[in-house]
Amino acid sequence: MKQFISLILTLVILIIILCGCSQPDNSENANSDGKISVVCTTFPQYDWARQILGSKSDDINLTLLLNSSVDLHNYQPTVDDILKISTCDLFISVGGESEEWVNGALAEAINPNMIVINLLDTLGDGTKAEEIIEGMEEADDHDDDDSEDNHKNEAEIDAHIWLSLKNAEVFCHVIKDALSSLDAGNAQEYQSNLEVYTEKLKALDAEYQTAVDAVSVRTLLFGDRFPFRYLLDDYGLKYYAAFPGCSAETEASFDTIVFLAEKVNELSLNTIMVTESSEQSIAKAIIRNTTNKNQKILVLDAMQSVTAGNVEKGATYISITESNLTVLKKALQ
Secondary structure: OHHHHHHHHHHHHHHHHHHHHHOOOOOOOOOOOOOEEEEEOOHHHHHHHHHHHHHHHHHEEEEEOOOOOOOOOOOOOOHHHHHHHHHOOEEEEOOOHHHOHHHHHHHOOOOOOOEEEEHHHHHHHHOOEOOOOOOOOOOOOOOOOOOHHHHOOOOOEOOOHHHOHHHHHHHHHHHHHHHHHHOHHHHHHHHHHHHHHHHHHHHHHHHHHHHHHOOOOOEEEEOOOOOOHHHHHHOOOEEEEOOOOOOOOOOOOHHHHHHHHHHHHHHOOOEEEEEOOOOOHHHHHHHHOOOOOOOEEEEEOOOOOOOHHHHHOOOOHHHHHHHHHHHHHHHOO
16 A cells, blocks of 8 residues: 555656646645635545535535545545645545555645644544454454453554544534635634534534433444444444454454344344445344344444535435434434
8 A cells, every 4th residue: 555655646746747847836826726725535524614615615626535435444545636635725634544645645745835634633532442342353352341441552543533423513613713724704604604513513413312312222233344433432322343443354253243143132132233335244144143033224324435426416414414313213212
């Protein structure tokens, strides 16, 4: 992967040099149309920026890099992607191990005034280590009562920070400040848009809490990876899963299948959860090994494969989070 990024960066540098030989120096404003350029690696950042920009979004070049249904963990930037990053005014990334390529891209940036927002850095102490819990494919050597602290040094930081509505509010404030810095003339409109949007986030957060408070079932079981730790931790929900959120595994051992099926029996669960990218084979195998064999498979959307095409059809961070709430209510019945 590092060799791949190095090759891309070399190509980008050559492109920049060639362009520099034939054009006047525009390093202070590398965007030829004069518009402010904002580049986001993932959909949630893109949509937050879009909501804060509001009616001014047509005056900004807003780019979503992960725009081909490839999730954060499998994405590889193209030469065009690196060039967009190198010349943009505001770059917003998740950070962490899945976006290690970002450091190389930023090292070759030709816009000296670029503002960079790394969401994991922004969250600081609010980040969480990826959990390895009982029954997971990668947890064979751990006891049931191992604590998060015991695994802090083993597990990478869980990068799925956007799935917490509370985190989203924090990030939106930071994005608003950056946009206002770049476009001071519209700062008041961005502030007003932020206030309206954060009220929606708070209201939806309250709906989640109300839904969880109304049920006795407080455990979900995922026949899949588990990228929802920030979401479930916000509302005190527990979980079991086949793999941690950043796992590249796609097949579970028979022992893992049996363990999860026994948990379904023990907790009398009526549903098995999966993410939007799941082939559902593990979930179906779990169901086949339960006593009742009649559990339903429900999909929670981790927003890792949302494209501009989905946005054109009306997808927003709020709409997907609302849909997830509907699914969560069914799962907790």
